[in-house]
Amino acid sequence: MFSKPDEQGKYGIYGGKFAPEVLMTALTELELAFNQVNSDKSFKEDLSSILTTYAGRPTPLYYAKNLSEMCDSKIYLKREDLVHGGAHKLNNTLGQCLLAKYMGKNRIIAETGAGQHGVATAMAAAVFGMDCEVYMGTEDIERQKLNVFRMRLLGAKVNPVDSGSKTLKDAINESMRDWVTNVENTYYLIGSVVGPHPYPLIVREFQRVIGKETKEQILDAECRLPDAIIACVGGGSNALGIFYEFLEDQEVELIGVEAAGKGLETGDHGASICAGTEGVLHGMYSKLLQDEYGQIKQSYSFAPGLDYPGVGPELANLAAVGRVKMDCVTDKATLSAFVSLSKKEGIIPALESAHAVHYAIEEAKRRAKDTLIVVNVSGRGDKDTFIVEKELGE
Numbered sequence: 001m002f003s004k005p006d007e008q009g010k011y012g013i014y015g016g017k018f019a020p021e022v023l024m025t026a027l028t029e030l031e032l033a034f035n036q037v038n039s040d041k042s043f044k045e046d047l048s049s050i051l052t053t054y055a056g057r058p059t060p061l062y063y064a065k066n067l068s069e070m071c072d073s074k075i076y077l078k079r080e081d082l083v084h085g086g087a088h089k090l091n092n093t094l095g096q097c098l099l100a101k102y103m104g105k106n107r108i109i110a111e112t113g114a115g116q117h118g119v120a121t122a123m124a125a126a127v128f129g130m131d132c133e134v135y136m137g138t139e140d141i142e143r144q145k146l147n148v149f150r151m152r153l154l155g156a157k158v159n160p161v162d163s164g165s166k167t168l169k170d171a172i173n174e175s176m177r178d179w180v181t182n183v184e185n186t187y188y189l190i191g192s193v194v195g196p197h198p199y200p201l202i203v204r205e206f207q208r209v210i211g212k213e214t215k216e217q218i219l220d221a222e223c224r225l226p227d228a229i230i231a232c233v234g235g236g237s238n239a240l241g242i243f244y245e246f247l248e249d250q251e252v253e254l255i256g257v258e259a260a261g262k263g264l265e266t267g268d269h270g271a272s273i274c275a276g277t278e279g280v281l282h283g284m285y286s287k288l289l290q291d292e293y294g295q296i297k298q299s300y301s302f303a304p305g306l307d308y309p310g311v312g313p314e315l316a317n318l319a320a321v322g323r324v325k326m327d328c329v330t331d332k333a334t335l336s337a338f339v340s341l342s343k344k345e346g347i348i349p350a351l352e353s354a355h356a357v358h359y360a361i362e363e364a365k366r367r368a369k370d371t372l373i374v375v376n377v378s379g380r381g382d383k384d385t386f387i388v389e390k391e392l393g394e
Contacts, residue, residue, distance in 0.1 A: 286316045303355065
């Protein structure tokens with residue numbers, strides 16, 4: 001029921017390949033190359049080896065005892081914050097850089113919002129000896145100075161983007177312009193399950209390792225599958241990464257949590273599925289934040305990685321058919337979960353992940369005492385400490 005996109009790269013009505021003619025050949029080349037390596041034993045062995053020895057996989061599934069006692073349920077945390085670099089992003093960048101190497105491309109470009117994808121791309125490019133340039137909105141550069149420094153330290157050139165909302169959407173626009181100009185020697189490394197086909201498929205496949213590990217680990221720990229799996233949703237890569245292996249397990253509820261920001265009623269949010277409409281953005285047909293004329297609205301979240309006015313087409317389809325439940329959480333509620341997890345478990349989560357943590361806490365309180373919940377902690381919160389310090393007024 002839930003597997004590959006159709007021949008047009010669509011998941012139901014969502015997805016597709018809406019790109020300039022000059023990029024169609026490059027996208028076809030990319031699809032053929034990915035299909036080849038995805039069934040190539042030596043490629044998979046190379047990727048598995050570097051995920052283990054460099055990225056630090058498998059990541060643990062941690063029983064959050066103190067948080068569980070507070071909620072009177074069992075809550076497990078999938079610790080993607082322990083991946084080298086501090087987030088799940090490295091799973092995908094190592095996979096795509098290895099793919100680029102197989103394709104003979106020696107220059108990597110990427111976009112980033114929260115900076116974690118940029119850092120992970122810079123790391124992977126350094127490992128494989130590739131040139132790397134990262135596009136980042138000036139608004140995000142100001143909010144994520146630590147990650148900007150890390151990217152430069154790792155050898156990447158950071159290109160500021162001062163157009164539009166000066167955030168992730170505009171960084172993607174500039175990345176695509178670069179790719180069109182330098183398509184012969186350049187590989188565009190997209191950071192989430194967004195963009196024209198085959199990117200949503202490629203990123204999901206490289207992030208599936210999260211769910212594969214989680215299923216084995218929860219069965220070892222509890223001898224049963226969880227009642228619910230909860231993950232934050234911006235573009236959707238960490239969510240699809242943990243959800244995908246459980247799609248056929250109908251007894252497992254899959255819950256995605258978007259950024260409600262200052263509240264849906266204010267318009268300052270990043271809830272593309274909960275409050276968006278269908279349209280085309282960055283080469284895909286999906287749920288977007290746009291006005292009645294199809295102009296993209298400025299999205300908002302104090303978690304930079306959720307500040308994107310669209311969502312991956314596969315996730316949009318899963319929500320549309322009812323397999324994934326979508327909801328959203330405000331900045332204020334997220335902040336309380338950020339503090340709670342830090343104090344209760346000694347784990348400082350990324351603000352993105354804290355959206356899912358808050359939802360899990362509230363969900364646990366609503367459910368039966370023996371409820372078993374898994375939360376994907378997609379990243380660590382070092383990058384967000386200055387934002388939180390400002391929000392708390394300390």
